[in-house]
Amino acid sequence: MSMTTLPQEGSHQGLSVRGLCKSFGPIQVLTEASFDVRPGEVVALLGENGAGKSTVSNIIAGSLHADRGAITWQGKPYSPASPAQAIDAGIGMIHQELKLLPDLSVAENVFVGRMLTRGGAIDRARMNERASAQLRRLGLNVSPDTKVGDLRVAAQQQVEIAKALTLDAKLLIFDEPTAALGGDETALLFEQIRKLKAEGMGFIYISHRLEEIVQIADRIVVMRDGRVVARHEQGDIPVRTVVEQMVGRSVDRMFPTLDEPRPEVLLEVENLSSPARTFNDVSFSVRAGEILGIAGLIGAGRTELVRAIAGADPISSGKVTVAGKPVHLDGPAAAIKAGVVLVPEDRKGQGVVLDQTIGENLALGNFDHVAPGGWVFPKAVQKFAETGIRKLGVKGQPNQAVRKLSGGNQQKVVIAKWIARPPKIFILDEPTRGIDVGARAAIYDVIADLARSGMAVVVVSSDLEEVLGLSHRVMVLSRGRQRGILPRAEANNVAVMELATS
Amino acid sequence: MSSKPGSADLSVSAGEPRAGGLKPLFAALFAGAKGPLIGLILLCLVLSVSTDTFLTVRNILNVLDQITVLGIMAIGMTLVILIGGIDLSVGSILALGAMVLGYVVNPDYLGLPIPAGIAAALLVGGLCGLVSGLLVTVAKLPPFIATLAMMSVARGLANIITDGSQIVGFPDWFTNLSIVRHFGFISVTVGVMIVLGVIFAIFLNYRATGRNLYAIGGSPEVARLSGIPVNRLTNWVYAVCGVLAALAGVVLAARLDSVQPSSGFGYELDTIAAVVIGGASLSGGVGSIGGTAIGVLIIGVLRNGLNLLGVSPFIQQIVIGVVIALAVAADTWRRRAK
Numbered sequence: 001m002s003m004t005t006l007p008q009e010g011s012h013q014g015l016s017v018r019g020l021c022k023s024f025g026p027i028q029v030l031t032e033a034s035f036d037v038r039p040g041e042v043v044a045l046l047g048e049n050g051a052g053k054s055t056v057s058n059i060i061a062g063s064l065h066a067d068r069g070a071i072t073w074q075g076k077p078y079s080p081a082s083p084a085q086a087i088d089a090g091i092g093m094i095h096q097e098l099k100l101l102p103d104l105s106v107a108e109n110v111f112v113g114r115m116l117t118r119g120g121a122i123d124r125a126r127m128n129e130r131a132s133a134q135l136r137r138l139g140l141n142v143s144p145d146t147k148v149g150d151l152r153v154a155a156q157q158q159v160e161i162a163k164a165l166t167l168d169a170k171l172l173i174f175d176e177p178t179a180a181l182g183g184d185e186t187a188l189l190f191e192q193i194r195k196l197k198a199e200g201m202g203f204i205y206i207s208h209r210l211e212e213i214v215q216i217a218d219r220i221v222v223m224r225d226g227r228v229v230a231r232h233e234q235g236d237i238p239v240r241t242v243v244e245q246m247v248g249r250s251v252d253r254m255f256p257t258l259d260e261p262r263p264e265v266l267l268e269v270e271n272l273s274s275p276a277r278t279f280n281d282v283s284f285s286v287r288a289g290e291i292l293g294i295a296g297l298i299g300a301g302r303t304e305l306v307r308a309i310a311g312a313d314p315i316s317s318g319k320v321t322v323a324g325k326p327v328h329l330d331g332p333a334a335a336i337k338a339g340v341v342l343v344p345e346d347r348k349g350q351g352v353v354l355d356q357t358i359g360e361n362l363a364l365g366n367f368d369h370v371a372p373g374g375w376v377f378p379k380a381v382q383k384f385a386e387t388g389i390r391k392l393g394v395k396g397q398p399n400q401a402v403r404k405l406s407g408g409n410q411q412k413v414v415i416a417k418w419i420a421r422p423p424k425i426f427i428l429d430e431p432t433r434g435i436d437v438g439a440r441a442a443i444y445d446v447i448a449d450l451a452r453s454g455m456a457v458v459v460v461s462s463d464l465e466e467v468l469g470l471s472h473r474v475m476v477l478s479r480g481r482q483r484g485i486l487p488r489a490e491a492n493n494v495a496v497m498e499l500a501t502s
Numbered sequence: 503m504s505s506k507p508g509s510a511d512l513s514v515s516a517g518e519p520r521a522g523g524l525k526p527l528f529a530a531l532f533a534g535a536k537g538p539l540i541g542l543i544l545l546c547l548v549l550s551v552s553t554d555t556f557l558t559v560r561n562i563l564n565v566l567d568q569i570t571v572l573g574i575m576a577i578g579m580t581l582v583i584l585i586g587g588i589d590l591s592v593g594s595i596l597a598l599g600a601m602v603l604g605y606v607v608n609p610d611y612l613g614l615p616i617p618a619g620i621a622a623a624l625l626v627g628g629l630c631g632l633v634s635g636l637l638v639t640v641a642k643l644p645p646f647i648a649t650l651a652m653m654s655v656a657r658g659l660a661n662i663i664t665d666g667s668q669i670v671g672f673p674d675w676f677t678n679l680s681i682v683r684h685f686g687f688i689s690v691t692v693g694v695m696i697v698l699g700v701i702f703a704i705f706l707n708y709r710a711t712g713r714n715l716y717a718i719g720g721s722p723e724v725a726r727l728s729g730i731p732v733n734r735l736t737n738w739v740y741a742v743c744g745v746l747a748a749l750a751g752v753v754l755a756a757r758l759d760s761v762q763p764s765s766g767f768g769y770e771l772d773t774i775a776a777v778v779i780g781g782a783s784l785s786g787g788v789g790s791i792g793g794t795a796i797g798v799l800i801i802g803v804l805r806n807g808l809n810l811l812g813v814s815p816f817i818q819q820i821v822i823g824v825v826i827a828l829a830v831a832a833d834t835w836r837r838r839a840k
Contacts, residue, residue: 312727333729342727350727353720355787364717365728367710374710417728 006034006231009072014038014202015060015091015171020069022055022226030055033069033228035221037171042193042203044213044235047223047246048436049407053206055226057173060204061093062086074170092164093173098156102149107131109148110163134162138192154185161192172196173204178212183297183501190216208437210239211465224248239465247438254441255469256448258488261290264323266456267340267425269309272318278304279480282318286425286456291447292485293471294460295496301480302460303345306427309458310342311335323424336365339424343414343431345460351414352402359385359398362417369420388416392446408439415446426450427458432466444470464493476500535781535793537832542800549807556810563683566692569802570680571596571757573695573795574750575773576780577702578631578743580794583777584706585739586719586786587638587645592747592773594656595630596766599623599748601660604669604761611669616676623748630656631744635737649740653770660763668762672755680756691753698746703791715739719786775822776801779829800825 009016015037022030030052037043045053058064060071062080071078073089080086083093100109107124108115110131116123128144135142140158148156157177164172178186193203193216205217213220217235221228222245230245243254267286273279279301286292294302307313309320311332320327320340327338335341344350352361362385363370370376370384385398392412396405402413411431418426428447432440447470451457461467467474474491476483476499483499550557575592582589605611606619630652637648679690688696706712717725718732726732750769755761780797782789804825808818 310727331729331731332727333731336729344727349721350723353717353724353787356717356720360713360716363713364725365730367713371710371713376708376710376713 007036009036009070012036012038013074014041015078016072017056017060018070018072020056020059020066020071022059022064022067028226030059030066030226033223033226035228035231037202037204039170039200039202040197041218042197042205042216042235044217044220045204045206045223046210046213046220046242048438049434050225050436051223051246052226053223054175056223057093057175057204057206060086060171061091061173063093087167087169090168090170091173092167092169092171094157094160094164094175094177096176096179098153098160100148100156100159102147104148105145106135106142106148106151106159106162107144109159110134110144110166112163130166131162134165135159137165137195138162139188152185154181154188157181157189158192165196169201171202171204173206175206176208177205178207178209181298183497186212209463210242213237213242214239222246243437247436254444256445258291258448258470258472259289259452261451261472262288262454264288266323267309267458268319268321270319270321272305272308272320273316274301274304274308274480275314275316277480279308279477282477282480282482284475284482284485286458288454288456289451290472291451291457291459291470293467293474293491294458294477295464295467295474296477296500298462299479300477300500302477303429304480305477306342306429306458306460307344309335309425310340310427312342312344336421336423339421341418341421341423341426343411343418343426343428345429345433347407347410347414347434352410354401354403356402357399358389358394358396358402358405358413361402361413362388362398362420365417366420384420388413388420391419392416393442406439407435408442411435411443412446415443415450419450422453422455424455425458426455427460429460430462431459432461432463440466464496468492468496478502535790535796537836538780538793538796538800538829541829542796542803545800545803545807549803549810553807553810556807559687561806561810563687565799565802565806567680567689567757568806569798570691570695571750571754572769572772572776572801573798574698574753575747575769576776576794576798577698577791578746579773579777580780580782580789580791581702581706581715581739582645582743583774583782583784584715584719584786584789585736586722587736587740588649588774588784589631589634589740589743589747590646590649590770591630591634591652591656592743592750593766593769594653594660595627595744595747596751596754596769597660597761597763598630598656599627599751600755600761600765601663601669601751601763602626602748603752603755605663607672608669616673620752623752624745627744627746627748627751628741629744631741631747632737634744635740638740639733639736657763664763666763668760670760672759677756677759680753691756694749694753699791699795706791711735716787719783719788721787772801775826779826781833797829800829 009018018034020030020033033052033056047053055064059066062083062085078089080089101112107127111127116127131144138158138161140155142151142155148159177189181189207213214236220232220235220237222230222242224246264287265285266288270283272282282305296302304313308315311329311334315329320329322338322340328334348354359381363381367376370380382398389396392415394409394412394416396409402410431447432443435443447457447459459470468491473485473487474496475485476496478500483502486495555561579589579592603619603623606614606622607616634649634652637643638645681689683689714730714735717730718735722732754765776797777789777794778784779800780793782793801822804822805818808821
């Protein structure tokens with residue numbers, strides 16, 4: 001394990017973090033965390049959810065206070081009492097959920113809380129001028145009068161960055177900046193980071209997308225269970241090495257081995273189009289026991305396509321056939337009855353009822369199985385839930401609230417809900433989004449088992465490695481159109497990206 | 503499930519299922535209403551000690567008679583609030599139902615038999631509720647706005663029937679429904695309220711459709727993607743709420759031996775208060791008939807007790823306001839402590 005010695009603190013004009021500790025009640029979430037960020041470099045802070053990345057970032061950004069330890073910033077001791085003090089010292093944090101006011105203009109957002117005034121009135125001209133200057137520096141060409149809510153997510157993020165720049169930030173903390181961005185937008189963000197780097201700005205960069213790290217990071221700090229477990233002096237560390245350090249064990253088999261699909265075709269999609277043309281004239285088929293991956297950039301129409309197949313959104317033309325029988329797609333109920341089930345993209349908003357128990361969530365949509373004649377007996381629900389929990393290895397009890405579960409376990413609940421029927425077509429949209437690297441392998445095993453049991457499986461994912469590692473074939477969508485279906489042997493990063501950007 | 507042929511055996515890893523016991527019936531019936539139940543018991547104890555008239559059979563039966571109208575409306579409101587909605591029109595629908603009854607049965611107007619009048623009242627109430635439901639599910643209006651509109655429309659209709667005047671006089675057997683105590687203690691109207699309460703409690707706890715209402719309140723999109731006909735159930739719930747409001751109007755007509763278009767004014771707020779005091783969440787997904795029964799009883803006992811203590815009606819309003827705030831605040835604190 002790589003653990004280089006740290007430079008003398010304060011020996012450079014950047015940030016030196018030494019021995020930070022933090023507890024919430026009896027739980028120690030940060031133990032002796034130490035690392036450096038020099039001016040003009042990007043330090044990637046990696047780790048699973050709960051590894052302590054956010055805690056250490058929030059301490060640096062002034063929204064949490066360390067119990068012990070010291071930070072040196074620009075050669076002086078630094079312990080901000082509030083985010084405002086951190087900003088005054090030149091350290092800004094850009095949160096994953098952007099903290100912008102959608103109904104205010106770009107310029108108003110850049111200057112919120114410190115609007116420029118002249119004689120007591122807001123000086124719009126000067127605000128617009130200064131906001132424009134920062135936006136131009138970032139290569140963003142929008143009017144400062146535009147309402148922020150009308151901008152795309154990527155542009156909104158640039159407004160956040162512009163805000164930090166007008167605050168004279170010298171160190172920016174990015175928390176998962178690319179989570180909501182497509183490929184082009186990510187490239188643009190990286191370009192801007194490089195530009196600002198050249199001007200001497202330092203960055204702490206938190207991301208779950210490990211393949212990005214190679215592109216942008218100068219150095220890597222890996223955290224696990226509140227400790228810094230590795231510090232790498234360069235950014236191009238093999239993803240596997242980093243993952244192993246993150247999860248604390250060797251990851252021999254991230255992806256399960258796949259069995260050969262069976263000959264019979266279970267799902268046949270012909271010339272499917274949506275009313276808004278988010279996908280257009282898409283045709284493909286999936287065999288029993290086969291996993292079809294769907295790749296594409298954000299906005300390519302992947303989610304819209306699978307939602308339509310699952311009856312969640314209307315179609316304008318085309319045909320879906322399941323096991324030889326045409327499906328009349330007029331709602332999720334009809335699709336479920338035909339054997340098509342969907343694990344939706346937004347787990348918390350569409351997959352589980354957070355305030356209900358595991359048992360209630362599993363029974364939901366299954367009362368035709370659990371409730372003979374429409375009568376629901378708690379004992380039957382309990383038994384049904386126990387079976388589902390056991391089959392998928394959910395870490396929880398039937399009467400436990402789903403809100404309290406980890407993302408991986410919540411996802412298992414969504415999957416377990418459907419396996420009892422059993423369905424013929426299992427569609428999973430972004431099955432591991434927001435789930436720890438260590439817990440993902442379990443989800444992959446489950447997906448492989450679904451196929452092995454004879455279902456036709458469709459997996460949509462923005463994580464290219466995941467699509468490639470998990471699929472027998474990969475279908476690539478771009479701007480709503482099907483650009484090709486690659487067999488496993490031919491599916492690689494380059495081939496998929498070429499089609500996805502076509 | 504695993505016995506079904508072709509079912510997937512997904513033995514990924516074997517978790518240790520601990521046998522969780524069957525939730526006691528009591529807990530299921532009064533889910534989320536433990537605090538209000540304690541409050542009700544305390545209230546009864548205090549009133550039993552501070553007055554010598556509260557804890558008499560006669561007075562208890564009086565309280566039951568007094569809460570019938572509120573109780574019947576609160577059952578429907580419980581369903582609506584459970585699915586994350588609200589119904590502001592119940593007071594107006596009560597008046598409309600009562601006026602329809604009066605119009606149909608009174609010899610000065612149609613002079614038809616009473617059962618026909620009751621049927622007409624319930625039908626009109628159900629239609630009003632259905633329209634509210636359609637405004638929510640088809641026109642996509644927020645429930646607050648849809649039922650605010652219906653509140654105004656139904657009140658207007660109630661006034662149009664007799665041009666604003668009341669209709670007095672029903673056959674004795676009809677008014678006796680709320681007066682004569684069968685088996686020495688229970689009037690027909692109280693009996694109807696209790697039977698409806700039991701039916702809907704069973705429905706919400708043990709019928710798949712009832713459980714689905716909880717899911718809709720918890721997350722309509724999750725429910726929809728799970729194959730639950732969310733819109734259909736929503737229409738149906740508002741319709742049932744309308745029928746029950748009209749039934750409350752029929753009960754009120756029997757109690758007062760008259761109907762007037764201004765009756766039921768402000769009842770929607772009492773009804774919502776009772777449901778919320780009973781532990782239901784206005785954001786949906788949480789609540790029970792048992793809880794609502796406690797909420798209704800708290801309001802009923804409080805009014806009765808304050809009357810016995812000779813507290814002025816104006817101060818009663820203040821006390822009830824404080825109780826609403828306290829009940830919901832206590833619930834919020836308890837939830838946060840968890």
